[in-house]
Amino acid sequence: MINRVAKYTKNIYVTTLSLDGTTAKFASMNGEITVTSDGVDFSIHGSNNDTVLKETDWFKKNRTWPADGVQ
Numbered sequence: 001m002i003n004r005v006a007k008y009t010k011n012i013y014v015t016t017l018s019l020d021g022t023t024a025k026f027a028s029m030n031g032e033i034t035v036t037s038d039g040v041d042f043s044i045h046g047s048n049n050d051t052v053l054k055e056t057d058w059f060k061k062n063r064t065w066p067a068d069g070v071q
Contacts, residue, residue: 015028
């Protein structure tokens with residue numbers, strides 16, 4: 001999913017992260033993600049934080065941003 005979406009935006013948010021690469025241990029990331037729009041502009045907010053996935057330590061340790069992704 002990250003590789004497909006990264007072509008269009010660097011602002012990827014997730015509700016939870018897998019801590020050990022399996023389905024056994026998860027940690028809340030952004031929490032509940034809300035997108036609000038007035039028909040022209042929009043904003044995205046997480047109930048826990050507004051951290052973009054690619055900026056997290058987890059991402060830096062476990063993933064690489066796609067070469068064709070928005071920088």
